[in-house]
Amino acid sequence: MTTATTDAATREQLLDMQRRMHEIRFFEDITKDWFSRSLVRGSTHLGQGQEAVSVGVTSALREGDTTTCTYRGHATVLAQGAPLDRAFAEILGKEQGLCGGKGGSMHLTDLSVGALGSFAIVGAHLPVSTGAAWAAQLLGTGAVSATFFGDGAANIGTFHEAMNLAGVWKLPVLFVLENNLYGEYSPIATTTANTDLRVRADTYGMPGIRVDGNDVEAVLEVARQAVERARAGGGPTLIEAMTYRQSGHSRSDPAAYRPPGELDEWLARDPLLVAARRLGELGVSEAELDAVRDRAQETVRAAADRALAWDEPAADRRFDDVWETR
Amino acid sequence: MSTDTLTPGLVRINYRKVIARALADELATDPTVVFLGEDVGVAGGAFKATEGLKDRFGDRVRDTPISEQAIVGTAVGAALMGLRPVAEIMFADFAGVCFDQIVNTLAKYRYTTGGQAKVPVTIRMSNGAGSGFGPQHSQAAENWFLNVPGLKIVVPGTVEDLYGLLRSAIRDNDPVLVFEHKNLFALKGEIPAEPDDSFIVPIGVADVVRAGDDVTVVATQQMRHRAVQAADLLTAHGISAEVIDPRTLVPFDMETVRASLAKTSRLLVVQEGPPDGGWGATLVARTAAENFELLDAPPRLLACDPTPVPYSGPLEDAWLPDAQRIADAAERLVDY
Ligand SMILES: Cc1ncc(C[n+]2csc(CCOP(=O)(O)OP(=O)(O)O)c2C)c(N)n1
Ligand SMILES: [Mg+2]
Numbered sequence: 214m215t216t217a218t219t220d221a222a223t224r225e226q227l228l229d230m231q232r233r234m235h236e237i238r239f240f241e242d243i244t245k246d247w248f249s250r251s252l253v254r255g256s257t258h259l260g261q262g263q264e265a266v267s268v269g270v271t272s273a274l275r276e277g278d279t280t281t282c283t284y285r286g287h288a289t290v291l292a293q294g295a296p297l298d299r300a301f302a303e304i305l306g307k308e309q310g311l312c313g314g315k316g317g318s319m320h321l322t323d324l325s326v327g328a329l330g331s332f333a334i335v336g337a338h339l340p341v342s343t344g345a346a347w348a349a350q351l352l353g354t355g356a357v358s359a360t361f362f363g364d365g366a367a368n369i370g371t372f373h374e375a376m377n378l379a380g381v382w383k384l385p386v387l388f389v390l391e392n393n394l395y396g397e398y399s400p401i402a403t404t405t406a407n408t409d410l411r412v413r414a415d416t417y418g419m420p421g422i423r424v425d426g427n428d429v430e431a432v433l434e435v436a437r438q439a440v441e442r443a444r445a446g447g448g449p450t451l452i453e454a455m456t457y458r459q460s461g462h463s464r465s466d467p468a469a470y471r472p473p474g475e476l477d478e479w480l481a482r483d484p485l486l487v488a489a490r491r492l493g494e495l496g497v498s499e500a501e502l503d504a505v506r507d508r509a510q511e512t513v514r515a516a517a518d519r520a521l522a523w524d525e526p527a528a529d530r531r532f533d534d535v536w537e538t539r
Numbered sequence: 540m541s542t543d544t545l546t547p548g549l550v551r552i553n554y555r556k557v558i559a560r561a562l563a564d565e566l567a568t569d570p571t572v573v574f575l576g577e578d579v580g581v582a583g584g585a586f587k588a589t590e591g592l593k594d595r596f597g598d599r600v601r602d603t604p605i606s607e608q609a610i611v612g613t614a615v616g617a618a619l620m621g622l623r624p625v626a627e628i629m630f631a632d633f634a635g636v637c638f639d640q641i642v643n644t645l646a647k648y649r650y651t652t653g654g655q656a657k658v659p660v661t662i663r664m665s666n667g668a669g670s671g672f673g674p675q676h677s678q679a680a681e682n683w684f685l686n687v688p689g690l691k692i693v694v695p696g697t698v699e700d701l702y703g704l705l706r707s708a709i710r711d712n713d714p715v716l717v718f719e720h721k722n723l724f725a726l727k728g729e730i731p732a733e734p735d736d737s738f739i740v741p742i743g744v745a746d747v748v749r750a751g752d753d754v755t756v757v758a759t760q761q762m763r764h765r766a767v768q769a770a771d772l773l774t775a776h777g778i779s780a781e782v783i784d785p786r787t788l789v790p791f792d793m794e795t796v797r798a799s800l801a802k803t804s805r806l807l808v809v810q811e812g813p814p815d816g817g818w819g820a821t822l823v824a825r826t827a828a829e830n831f832e833l834l835d836a837p838p839r840l841l842a843c844d845p846t847p848v849p850y851s852g853p854l855e856d857a858w859l860p861d862a863q864r865i866a867d868a869a870e871r872l873v874d875y
Contacts, residue, residue, distance in 0.1 A: 340613050348617040381604065
């Protein structure tokens with residue numbers, strides 16, 4: 214391949230990742246607006262600022278690969294390919310929601326695209342991904358599982374159990390640690406004895422790689438290597454993606470616990486800006502970049518409008534899906 | 540016993556060893572069945588209940604680290620990808636360690652995803668008191684899970700029921716908890732020499748263990764056998780007790796109990812474990828609410844004391860209702 218065609222391919226892929234990051238960003242803008250207008254019940258956890266982690270990692274996956282993620286999981290499930298309108302509908306508690314309105318914002322799931330679930334119990338999904346990986350190993354499908362979780366989750370038992378099991382069984386898992394420096398309202402240093410989380414990989418016999426989680430190309434690159442290793446039977450990898458959530462933990466948390474200036478520093482390295490700068494270097498014009506953003510906005514708005522028009526579930530539907538047979 | 544005459548085509552086997560037979564028959568029938576747990580493979584299980592499976596089925600039988608949360612979560616993930624995992628939790632007491640994975644991940648997966656997910660996971664656990672294992676290895680833990688919709692719960696009390704219900708559990712598309720009572724390990728029974736589907740016991744169907752007219756005694760596992768002994772004692776007093784073993788707690792076969800009460804008008808529930816918040820209390824409450832007009836005496840629960848399970852022989856013996864106490868309680872209902 215000549216440099217020119219390599220550049221063209223890189224540009225196309227990065228443009229596509231940029232489009233998806235924009236869609237996720239707009240999706241959460243609308244979610245936030247709906248929440249402030251009481252259209253969303255309970256709570257919602259936005260991952261704005263962290264989109265590059267999900268988009269970069271899922272871009273290294275292929276059909277048949279799976280993901281699990283947290284209550285802050287809109288980005289991962291959408292990046293895996295779940296439809297925007299049905300994801301919106303789930304957050305609105307609609308009949309046509311991905312989960313028929315049974316799960317809500319914290320439980321977006323679309324098995325048809327390999328998004329095995331969003332989990333509201335910190336760390337609970339790590340062993341689920343090791344299980345999906347075990348099945349892939351036994352059945353010889355070559356499939357890889359990626360599990361996304363936070364820095365806070367590195368202190369819960371399932372993290373250690375799942376990492377150790379995956380390490381000792383050499384399972385094809387990507388442990389994607391989204392280190393956004395906080396667990397709820399607590400800075401990592403106040404909860405974690407050794408804040409260098411990458412070293413946890415050593416303990417469990419797998420490579421640990423730290424990456425700039427706001428640089429989607431960098432994330433894609435480390436994810437590709439980890440996927441290749443996993444598919445070849447080399448076992449799991451821990452990817453520590455350094456990133457930042459631009460809003461509070463949940464609902465209307467103003468995040469007053471953040472030191473002054475910290476947010477601004479991270480906003481200057483917003484994943485959308487980082488990717489836009491790189492696309493500029495690759496010869497993409499401002500106008501083209503604006504067009505990508507505007508199209509994403511239109512797509513997301515149209516999906517939101519569809520979801521708003523859909524039906525509330527009939528009250529009797531609450532009895533469905535507890536057991537298959539009874 | 541030399542006087543035993545074995546029915547042709549059947550083999551005599553104990554409650555502990557029938558576990559490996561049931562697992563082997565399902566592993567052999569369905570290539571998607573897999574089995575994982577601590578020391579279940581090479582070592583053949585902490586109770587030697589799963590010997591030979593690793594040799595016969597290789598990678599489909601997997602020894603795990605001491606990681607109960609990972610065992611259950613891994614079973615769930617494998618189930619999502621089309622396998623039919625059986626997970627062993629060595630002692631039911633250890634379910635406390637992976638309670639979250641069972642009640643939040645496993646039980647709710649289907650519901651939370653709006654029916655997208657099927658999680659045919661079976662969890663086997665050794666259960667119950669009577670063999671001196673002390674407070675953290677003796678609990679009858681089935682009641683912990685009773686108010687978690689999404690789970691099915693089976694509590695086999697005989698060799699035949701364990702064989703038939705374990706196979707049903709593995710075939711079931713919903714999560715099933717199978718409690719194996721370790722004080723029944725030496726109990727003998729008969730199962731087919733060759734795998735035979737007619738010996739599969741359906742989930743959700745009670746067994747009328749002994750027919751009677753004067754009082755209905757409902758009991759599971761170890762207590763079911765003591766209830767039968769109690770029924771013998773009651774015969775001497777001219778009382779005919781009907782003994783029902785529900786065999787499955789969720790879904791519960793209320794119909795069989797109701798039909799019995801239509802005849803006897805008296806209900807005694809005998810439950811291993813403390814009295815509060817269990818299937819026994821639920822059965823008494825439901826009977827009072829739904830079948831009050833059938834009753835000639837207040838429905839009664841005979842349970843263990845509200846204490847942890849004590850270690851010492853005399854203490855543990857006193858903690859568990861014996862046949863005499865069951866007979867006395869039944870007699871009081873008849874005399875009411
Ligand atoms: C087992 C459990 N404990 C506590 C909580 C409450 N909780 C929800 S999110 C959260 C912080 C988790 O932090 P981290 O893993 O860093 O993920 P982040 O929210 O930053 O994405 C906590 C404590 C929970 N949901 N589950
Ligand atoms: Mg965090």
